[in-house]
Amino acid sequence: MVRILICYASFSGNTKETAEIIDDIFSTKGHSTLLHRIGSGPAPDPSRFDAMLVGTFTWGKGKTPEIVKDFVYEIGYKPPSVYVFGTGDTQFGGDALFCHAAEKLAAFYHSSFEPLKIEQSPRGSQEKTVKKWTEGVLNQCLKHLTK
Ligand SMILES: Cc1cc2nc3c(=O)[nH]c(=O)nc-3n(C[C@H](O)[C@H](O)[C@H](O)COP(=O)(O)O)c2cc1C
Secondary structure (H helix, E strand, O other), X not given: OOEEEEEEOOOOOHHHHHHHHHHHHHHHOOOEEEEEEOOOOOOOOHHHOOEEEEEEEOEOOOXXXXXXXXXXXXXXXXXXXXXXXXXXXXXXXXXXXOOHHHHHHHHHOOOOOOOEEEEOOOOHHHHHHHHHHXXXXXXXXXXXXXX
8 A cells, every 4th residue: 555645736626626536546546645735734744655746737927836835845855756747728838838837846856757737627538647647656656665
C-alpha cells in the first residue's frame, strides 16, 4: 500500500475535480490517500507519505496562483517524490502558457514524471488521460519504494 498526499488549489472547480478523480483511482486500488484543499487549513506534513501530488491551475499569463506559492513556502522543503497535475485553458496564451504553473512546479520539485495537463474540466474524454497519468505516478511510487 502506498500513502499518497494529494494537495490542490482550485477556484472554479476544475482542479478540484481532477484531484477527486486521482484520489478515487488510488483509493479504488487500495492505497491510502489524504485529499487536502490548499488554503483550507494547515498543510499536512508530506514526510508522513510516500509521495505528494500537487494540483494547480494557472493564472494571468502563465502565473502560479499566490495560494500555491504560499503552500510551497509553508511546506518549506522539497520532498523527494512530488508529482504535479494542473488544469488550464489554451485560450489564455496558447500552448506556450497552457498549464504553465504546473510545468514550473514540476521543475521546482524536480519531479521524475511529466506533469498532467488538463484543459478545463477533466470530465469526459480527458478522464482517460487522468487515469493513465495516475497509473504512471503509481508505478513511479512503487519503483521508489522498492529501491
Ligand atoms: C484571468 C485568468 C487567467 C488565466 N490564465 C491562464 C494561463 O495563463 N494559462 C492557462 O493554461 N490557463 C489560464 N487560465 C485558465 C484557468 O487556469 C483554468 O480555467 C483552470 O481550469 C481553472 O482552475 P480551477 O477551476 O481549478 O479554478 C486563466 C483563467 C483566468 C480566469
